[in-house]
Amino acid sequence: MKEITAKIQETAARLLESGQVDIFIGWQKGEFEYNTKPFFAHNVEEAKNLVFDEYSIHNLSNYLLKFRDGHEKIGIVVKGCDSRGIVRLLQDNQFKRDRLYIVGVPCPGMKDPLKRMYEDSGFAVKKPADSEMAEKCRHCIQPNPVIYDELIGEEKPPLLKGERFKEIKELEAKSYDERYAFFEKVLSTCIRCYACRQVCVACNCRTCIFDETKPQWVGRETNVSDNMMYHVVRASHMAGRCIECGECERVCPVDIPLMLINRKLIKDVAEFFGPYEAGIVYEEGAKPPLSMYKEDDPDDFI
Ligand code: SF4
Ligand code: SF4
Ligand code: SF4
Structure with missing residues (x-):
């Protein structure tokens, strides 16, 4: 070196x-x-x-x-x-x-x-x-x-x-209740220090929803419900945009396995809207899948 x-x-x-x-x-x-x-x-x-x-x-x-x-x-x-x-x-x-x-x-x-x-x-x-x-x-x-x-x-x-999404597939194989219990447990230790947000290049909004007080979209307490709200909102903002750098998980002071959430999003975006890998190719004007709308997008959940 x-x-x-x-x-x-x-x-x-x-x-x-x-x-x-x-x-x-x-x-x-x-x-x-x-x-x-x-x-x-x-x-x-x-x-x-x-x-x-x-x-x-x-x-x-x-x-x-x-x-x-x-x-x-x-x-x-x-x-x-x-x-x-x-x-x-x-x-x-x-x-x-x-x-x-x-x-x-x-x-x-x-x-x-x-x-x-x-x-x-x-x-x-x-x-x-x-x-x-x-x-x-x-x-x-x-x-x-x-x-x-x-x-x-x-x-x-x-x-x-080895296999890229091995841990994600193991999680997907669990029941809804088991997955909920797993995330409730790991996210309950989050101290909402926001280090994962600060270190993230994809978290680049000038005004972050979690800093707003009028209205206050997410409570400031570190209880399970507000913690889960923080992570669900952040995950939805990362879908199709996370470049898998792993920095959020690396800096988390309480070792929350954030890449399990990010890799699940990466896998789903590629399967439903891809093939797609965020940040691999730069084309001027190109947008991530969830920033665009196509008439044949899957919408069974609506
Ligand atoms: S870095 Fe860890 S403890 Fe801090 S807000 Fe993110 S998940 Fe929570
Ligand atoms: S892995 Fe994704 S969510 Fe985490 S810091 Fe990198 S870009 Fe942000
Ligand atoms: S994640 Fe970044 S630091 Fe780690 S091997 Fe890949 S390029 Fe290097």
Whole structure:
């Protein structure tokens, strides 16, 4: 990864020096070995801080939202999942392609800094997983950037081993009551910190329904009913739009298996309205399936 780091630094310095970009978004090293964090380089000197290592796990595309109302030209490093996030933002008209210079890096799979921090804290009650690779990466079907201006490194094979929707099919095989009881139990521990929303590139509404107070659509309490309402609304907003980056589940402080909900939506959207994978292909003006209406759409439920 040292070679990739050197090439990223070189590219960022070139783009910043020539004025092709005003800001370059990548990662820098933090205090601990497992602490790699998003970084914004503004000049050639700062570009020397950029790194790419096994903890460059954050989906950087979400950070573009900080600049959506500006005019700066932005350089950004993307792995497969970050690049799908960029497609999400372009399709949602949150960003203009011509403000971006995208540097793609095929991803070998990342380690999860939060898991490592937890294991090192002495408070971990669970045994460390067999593989050091982050859970989201073990499910990754798209480690290679889907959109870029230049690519650094060799393309990688998908990291997912085994059947993609195995856990979803197991859930689908349960009765309605069993599924309800399962989700009631796992969602009852949600503390409504909204980390899953904040980290999500697809959660890009300027005014979020959960922040509104007049009217207040969803109660603020952390009881099962309000928690379920939060997750049902968020799920319906993600249908056809979730780019499967796994960031929401990764940052959840109470380990709620959010990807079970997201992958069920991904599977259903592909089956009912697809084949379709959100954020894999960028076509100007293209819309996700649930943002359009066709007369022959299935409507048995109405
Ligand atoms: S989800 Fe895929 S692209 Fe993203 S960090 Fe993991 S392996 Fe890399
Ligand atoms: S990150 Fe976890 S605890 Fe926080 S709101 Fe989302 S599901 Fe709930
Ligand atoms: S819902 Fe989760 S997996 Fe889907 S785009 Fe948002 S953060 Fe990524």
